[in-house]
Amino acid sequence: MSIVSESNQLTVLQLTYKYIPDVKGGSVYKDWKVKVEFISNRNYWHIKADAPWANNFTIHLADSGEHFFGVQERNYPSNQLSPDLRGESITVAVNGADYLYSENFASAWSAFYYNSLGYASFFDTFYEGEYKFGNRGTTQLFHTTSELDWYLFFGKDGNEIFNGYYSVIGTPKYIPLWACGSIVWRDEAKGGKVQILDDAKLFTDLQIPISGMLLDRPYSDGSQRWSKMNFNENFSSPEVWIKELKDVYGLELITWVAPMTFSDHDFPGLLPGFQGYMDLTDSVAIKEFETRLANEQYKYGVKGHKMDRADEFFPYVEHWSDKSSYRTHRNKYIFLYSKTIDSFLEEAWGKDQFNLSRSGFQRCQPHLSAIWGGDPRSSWDGMAGNLANAMRTSFMGFPNWGSDVGGYLGDTGVIPDELYIRWLQWGVWTGLFEIKYDGAGGNGSDRAPWNCSENVQSTFRKACIQRNQLVPYIYSNLNTASVNGTLMKPLSMMYPGDDHTYQLWNEYLFGNNFLVAPVTSSENKREVYFPEGVWINYYSPGEKIAGSQTKLVDCGLEHIPIYIKEGSVFVTGDIKLGNNNHWKKGNDFFVINAFPSNKKTNSYFDLVDMFDQDKIKHIVMDNNSNEINIISPPLSLDTKISILVQKQLYKVFLNGKRIRSERSQENFCEINIKKGIEINLTVKYE
Structure with missing residues (x-):
């Protein structure tokens, strides 16, 4: 059984042959057909077929020069660090005992791969298989099953694609x-x-x-x-x-x-x-x-x-x-x-x-x-x-x-x-x-x-x-x-059109806001690729780096390179957790961190408020060159709002009334707000 895609158009071949013994001891080949069901959803296609007489399915996809990521955690082949699997052949079967080519005994697997063209493939089966990516003009997905249960997920980036994927397999498990x-x-x-x-x-x-x-x-x-x-x-x-x-x-x-x-x-x-x-x-x-x-x-x-x-x-x-x-x-x-x-x-x-x-x-x-x-x-x-x-x-x-x-x-x-x-x-x-x-x-x-x-x-x-x-x-x-995708996001997942990201294995987005570049050698410097946008040095917010370029970054032993995407709003905090109640002084509090752009932007962060029955609090930042607006429902803790301001002179308004604010040496405007108050904050530049 084959499913063939040519020029990105899906064609289903409903024809195959099976060996059938005849009553006289000879043999014939009989033509068999199977019904293929095609289901179109908001952000995925679902293709199903059941051929109980078949031993396997193979999907053939025409090669468009794309790049492939996923399938297994092991650094295949031979401890290759690059995640790009183009040209490789991979067995889709858990085999944790086969550590010959595995430096780290890594052992996660899946019949799921991500593609640089902006889609992901998911063959929903536990049956073993083998995938050949971009070999001799085709990609082949083979599984030893008589049931075809295949999904194609679409989206502008990994967040949208995984939103569709989790709608099929179920919401990821709650983390306490x-x-x-x-x-x-x-x-x-x-x-x-x-x-x-x-x-x-x-x-x-x-x-x-x-x-x-x-x-x-x-x-x-x-x-x-x-x-x-x-x-x-x-x-x-x-x-x-x-x-x-x-x-x-x-x-x-x-x-x-x-x-x-x-x-x-x-x-x-x-x-x-x-x-x-x-x-x-x-x-x-x-x-x-x-x-x-x-x-x-x-x-x-x-x-x-x-x-x-x-x-x-x-x-x-x-x-x-x-x-x-x-x-x-x-x-x-x-x-x-x-x-x-x-x-x-x-x-x-x-x-x-x-x-x-x-x-x-x-x-x-x-x-x-x-x-x-x-x-x-x-x-x-x-x-x-x-x-x-x-x-x-x-x-x-x-x-x-x-x-x-x-x-x-x-x-x-x-x-x-x-x-x-x-x-x-x-x-x-x-x-x-x-x-x-x-x-x-x-x-x-x-x-x-x-x-x-x-x-x-x-x-x-x-x-x-x-x-x-x-x-x-x-x-x-x-x-x-289930909405925002995986926490550690490879750059090619979030910037699939950027061919500079396909080989990158040593930096990633942490959530949607941070660019993390670990140091994996004894040298106190490393190259960092900055994707499109503007990136703000987490440890020195006055430093901004334009995206779509690679820079050699000095990094002493104090910390690794961390950058914030300009236009971000997100929440951190200072809360009692574990043993720190032995020395932590003062009340718990949240921090709404805002890094507005000079351009007109709209961004948000969904805070899961752990002290208010895990209600999702949708925090929005609107800004242009003249003012910044931050809107939040009431939060369960006292909250500090910390905004990186672009100009020296400004006025601050909370729920329509002008208020005083503090200013730090790093050019942050800081406002303290009591818990339980709805927040509609405006910073206007003079």
Whole structure:
């Protein structure tokens, strides 16, 4: 079965041939037809067909010289950093055990790709496939299924395209406020509960704000000190120490889990063969899995899971309870794992829960809080490769991604100060900020800030403080992803007509407002490409850079290059989160940040007001060369409005009445407004 597009016009071929034995023992070829259904929606086409006699579908698309992005997180081929897959052939099947060409053990996959012509392709199936992009005048999409369920999404940029995609697969999962802060973890907490509580105290004594801790394996009894899923003697009395983490330090706890029991077969519904993987379509197995986690973890306060191992060695050719084809098993297992764990957590905690996974596949988004980018090496190459992984994951439509800050793999626990500093500075500007603060592979505790140099310790603190200030922005973006798309946006996704962006892997938009350019080498400078528009230096707002050019930017160890798109309005804040209630003074407040253009512009930001039942507050900025208008519904916190003004003399009016304002040295006009007041603010230049 083939579907062919010629000159961008869709033609459906309803004709194929199938081998049919005849009654005399000979053979004939019979002509078969299939009905193809074409559905046109506001921003996508949906093409369906069912041919039960067929073994596969292949879609042939005429090559128009376009560029292709997505399909898998792994830097294919051979650790290629560029996300552009033109000319490549890729197997669409989860294969986390195949790490030969993977620097970072990255393991997200999808039958979804983004195209520089302004569309995205989505083959809605768990069946394995193979995609050949721009080879010999054609692009071929092949899947081993008799059902065609193919979507083409259209839009001016990635935000519009993903709006259509999420309308099909479901709204991305809600992210709780605490999971938008800083989450820290050890590979092995050999000191048990005492060490965990000591660490929480040390972070607090150093006034380093964190909001969650992740407990990795081993912490249980049974095979591989996991299969019983309980807290072992080293972590005894979880009702006491987990409560102390929450009540004293304001921290939530996440634990490591796997859909397997290793060599322990005292568990119903295990698949035959290696490692004791569960049949996640077996209701008895799922019930036992949930019962153990509910009785041994949730009732003590565990609110999330780091989901590991689903992409490795499970016996995918074995029969499952749902009788699905083995050709779907690798991909479907990843989806079932996310859906299963999410259902457990939702039953226990409702929306207030979080799960992160190394592996992901399409349709996980409504059930999976975040992708963590595998097990990167503690090296500059490991960090660079992980950044490239992040871009590919975003192209597949996973809204939330994070790195193991500092890296995971290495010959020793030592990480150079400069590398650690740069990784911390980058991690702030990812969706999931999780910091591995012991050595690579669990070697020592050299990365804990109290064991680091003064420079690293200071950077650690500054990074976590900056992260807290960004929490309202991150929380709002992640919880409006169905409209605003992925949080970390590759430039070619947002500027598909700009051919300078197609090879870029080391910079991205963070939301719609920030341009982030991580430093992935020991040099304190790097080239930054500025797309169209005007860009304002985040750390030196007096510096503006015109877009559509590449510049060599000096960047000392103080921070990485961050720029704000002129014409932006967005919300940050200063709120109590996690352990900072031990030293934070004063009331919580929001900051409405406005960076108007000299030209007439209209922009907005949707604040998800976490202290007002998550109501979406639509904040609008209108401006021209003579005045700036900011309109906002009442907010739940006191609010500071900070506006970068273009001229020295101006008047400020709030709800029609002239008011006084403060002016900072950086040429910001600042106005303080009490909570609960509708805002209609005007700045008029004289």
